[in-house]
Amino acid sequence: MRIPPRRSRRRGLTSVAVLVLLFVIALVGASLVRLSVTFRDRARAHDRSLQSELLADAGLDRAFARLSAAPGYTGERWEIPAEALGAASGAGPGTAALVTIRVETASPGGGARTVRVQADYPPDPPRRVRSSREVVLSDTP
Template sequence: MFCLKSSKRKPRPGAILAAVLIGLLVVMLVGAELTRAIVLHHRQMRVSESRQQSFWLAESAVQRAARALDKSPDYEGETWRVPAEVLGAGSPGVAIIQVEPASDSETGRLIRVQAYYPDETSHRILHERELLVNLPSPGGSP
C-alpha cells in the first residue's frame, strides 16, 4: 500500500512574529507622523501668536506716539518696553518709536514704529508701521 503524506503544514511561529513586527512598525510610523504634525502645528500657532502680538504692539505704539505729539510737538520718540503682564502673554515686547518732521509738510510729523515680539528671543517677529500726522499750526486753528 501506498503511504500518503499529510499535506498539513505546521504553523510557523516566525511568520506570525514577522506579521506582528510589521504591524508594530506601521503603527509606530503613523504615530511618529502624527507627533511630527502636532509639533509643526504647535510651532505655527506660536509664530501666528507672535505675529498678532507684534501687530497690536505696533498699533499701540503708533497711538502712543500720536498722543505724545498732541501733548508735546517736540516729542521725538522712545523705546517702549512692554512687560509680559501688560500684554497678557508669556513674553515682553518692545517698540522703537521714531518721530521726525515730514518732508512735504511744515506741521506734519512722520511716526515710524518697529515692534518686536517676543523681545528676548532670536525668534522674534518684527512689525513696522508708519503714520503721517498733522499737528495744529502754531497760533492758528486746527
C-alpha cells in the same frame, strides 16, 4: 514531542506579521506627533505675528497721545514686560516686547511730521516678529 514544520512556519510568519504591524503603527504614531508639533509651532508663530501687529498699532496710539500732550515729542523706546502682555511666566527674563517710536520733522521750522513705529515681539532674534507702521502728519487742519 516534536512540532511539525508546518506549524513552526505559521508561528514564524505570525511573529513577522506582528513585528511589521508594530513597525507600521510606530511610524504612524511618529508622523502624528511630528504633525501636531508642526501645527503647534505654526499657531505660536501666528500668535506672535498678531501680537506684533497689535503692539505696532498701540505704539502709534501712544505716539499720537504723546504728541497731543507735548508737541516737541521725538519718540521713545517702550519696553513692555511679559506680565503686561499676559505672557506665561516661562517667557524668559527681561522685556517681553520692544516698541521703538520715532517722530521726525521734515524741516527744522516745522511742517509735516513722520511717525515711525517698530514693534519687536519677542525682542530676541530667534523667535522675533517685527511689525512696522509709518504715518505722515501734516500741520494743515
